[in-house]
Amino acid sequence: MNNKIKIFKTQDGSLGLYDVELNEVYHSKYGAKTEAFEKFIEPCLILNNKPLKILDICYGIGYNTKTALLHFKNIELIDCVEIDKELAIKSFEFDFSKDINKIIKKNLEKPDFINFYFDDIRKVIKTLDKKYDIIFHDGFASYKQPQLWSEDLIKQIVLKMHDNSIYCTYNHSKPVLAALHQNNLFLGKIKKDSRTIATIASFNKDLIKNPLCEIELSCLKTKSAITYKDKDLNLSNEEIIKNRKKEIENSKRETLSHFIKNLKNKNI
Ligand SMILES: C[S@@+](CC[C@H](N)C(=O)[O-])C[C@H]1O[C@@H](n2cnc3c(N)ncnc32)[C@H](O)[C@@H]1O
Numbered sequence: 001m002n003n004k005i006k007i008f009k010t011q012d013g014s015l016g017l018y019d020v021e022l023n024e025v026y027h028s029k030y031g032a033k034t035e036a037f038e039k040f041i042e043p044c045l046i047l048n049n050k051p052l053k054i055l056d057i058c059y060g061i062g063y064n065t066k067t068a069l070l071h072f073k074n075i076e077l078i079d080c081v082e083i084d085k086e087l088a089i090k091s092f093e094f095d096f097s098k099d100i101n102k103i104i105k106k107n108l109e110k111p112d113f114i115n116f117y118f119d120d121i122r123k124v125i126k127t128l129d130k131k132y133d134i135i136f137h138d139g140f141a142s143y144k145q146p147q148l149w150s151e152d153l154i155k156q157i158v159l160k161m162h163d164n165s166i167y168c169t170y171n172h173s174k175p176v177l178a179a180l181h182q183n184n185l186f187l188g189k190i191k192k193d194s195r196t197i198a199t200i201a202s203f204n205k206d207l208i209k210n211p212l213c214e215i216e217l218s219c220l221k222t223k224s225a226i227t228y229k230d231k232d233l234n235l236s237n238e239e240i241i242k243n244r245k246k247e248i249e250n251s252k253r254e255t256l257s258h259f260i261k262n263l264k265n266k267n268i
Pocket residue numbers: 025026027057058059060061062063064081082083084087119120121122138139140147148
């Protein structure tokens with residue numbers, strides 16, 4: 001592991017990673033394994049009896065794929081995308097079921113039903129020619145790495161979904177919800193102790209348990225929901241952030257605080 005990445009123990013005892021330069025965790029301090037189950041696997045258990053094709057975007061050390069292998073009965077294939085190959089190679093050094101780690105190791109050496117794409121998701125996404133039943137999207141925070149959350153990348157990801165696919169992410173920021181919403185997906189909240197911890201999206205509204213309410217959807221029309229733009233999928237994070245800031249400054253949209261103030265005035 002290169003020395004800009006540190007290992008730390010999360011609250012469920014599993015190990016997580018922290019990127020010192022980016023000042024960004026790869027895994028929740030509340031539990032790396034718990035996070036994988038609660039935010040990515042549990043919301044998709046509704047599909048468990050079907051043969052599943054899964055796309056794991058931002059594989060990291062593979063908690064999402066490994067947890068999927070533990071819980072889903074009928075996995076047909078998993079395509080994993082990760083820019084840092086070293087992480088995947090080291091991934092089976094992290095404590096997980098020995099059998100699962102063995103499967104990962106075997107597939108890394110000679111892909112059977114798990115394929116690894118070690119490159120920028122922005123390049124890989126256009127080369128994938130399948131529709132997936134489940135998509136995990138687990139990039140770093142969007143305000144730090146908007147390359148992974150632009151409306152343009154999200155549009156490409158959504159093209160890999162069929163009518164009954166489920167898309168999952170921990171991200172529930174407004175620009176990301178807005179980018180998903182503009183692709184006509186139904187959006188739902190994954191909740192824990194009445195807090196929203198993640199997002200689920202599908203073209204099939206029957207697969208969405210806690211849909212966003214009208215007010216939450218209206219918030220997506222405010223300035224704070226202006227999406228990240230990366231038309232040709234080649235801008236730097238800094239350029240994307242700078243362009244969005246300019247777009248917000250020039251936008252005639254209502255601000256979120258004004259929208260909320262109006263709601264309070266109307267006693268809603
Ligand atoms: C939040 S971590 C993901 C954690 C991972 N799901 C796990 O279970 O360990 C984000 C990951 O995105 C990867 N990444 C960053 N930029 C990327 C890009 N442009 N394309 C693909 N992966 C990228 C990072 O190397 C990092 O492993």
